[in-house]
Amino acid sequence: MSDGARSEPRIEAIQNIYQVGYLTEEVRVSYKKDVKMAVGGVSIEAKEGDMASLPRWVAKILAEQDAVEIQSSDLASYVSRAMNRERIAKPHDLSGIDVDFYVRVNDYLDGLKERERENLLVSLNTFVASRLEKIVKLAAASPLSPELESRLAAEEKELYLLINDASSKFKKGVLKKFG
Numbered sequence: 515m516s517d518g519a520r521s522e523p524r525i526e527a528i529q530n531i532y533q534v535g536y537l538t539e540e541v542r543v544s545y546k547k548d549v550k551m552a553v554g555g556v557s558i559e560a561k562e563g564d565m566a567s568l569p570r571w572v573a574k575i576l577a578e579q580d581a582v583e584i585q586s587s588d589l590a591s592y593v594s595r596a597m598n599r600e601r602i603a604k605p606h607d608l609s610g611i612d613v614d615f616y617v618r619v620n621d622y623l624d625g626l627k628e629r630e631r632e633n634l635l636v637s638l639n640t641f642v643a644s645r646l647e648k649i650v651k652l653a654a655a656s657p658l659s660p661e662l663e664s665r666l667a668a669e670e671k672e673l674y675l676l677i678n679d680a681s682s683k684f685k686k687g688v689l690k691k692f693g
Contacts, residue, residue: 528668532614536621537571542585549581589622593634597641608648610665645670653677 576582599609653674
């Protein structure tokens with residue numbers, strides 16, 4: 515099995531870990547109708563018009579039932595700001611993004627209509643390609659510094675470490691007598 519084939523499940527595992535954290539974050543909701551329920555350790559009793567904070571996973575379920583409206587954390591501007599910061603960054607500099615950036619982006623994409631999603635995906639592909647190019651260059655040149663690590667999403671950190679390791683092995687392999 516190649517390293518590339520092994521890295522995909524590792525990236526997926528990283529995303530799953532951060533997704534759990536994301537889904538357990540509290541979000542503000544406004545109730546669109548009366549709700550009274552108890553599931554496991556979660557019990558809710560609210561009247562139409564009430565506002566409350568709920569774990570995101572509970573809010574998403576209630577939103578699907580048209581029982582609540584999740585108060586927007588404005589993911590659209592969050593994603594747009596991140597893409598703009600990367601676009602104006604120098605060719606050899608990575609702009610900073612949150613460690614769970616791609617989890618948030620995927621959740622945002624999931625809630626968009628198909629046409630909006632397709633338009634955003636075009637921009638996101640450019641964003642990812644730009645970051646990928648920079649990560650490859652930086653990872654081939656030097657180990658991951660704490661400063662650079664703070665600017666990477668969790669998946670990008672994994673990519674950086676894989677490329678840096680492969681690059682080091684390659685250099686040692688081709689320069690056996692001198693490396």
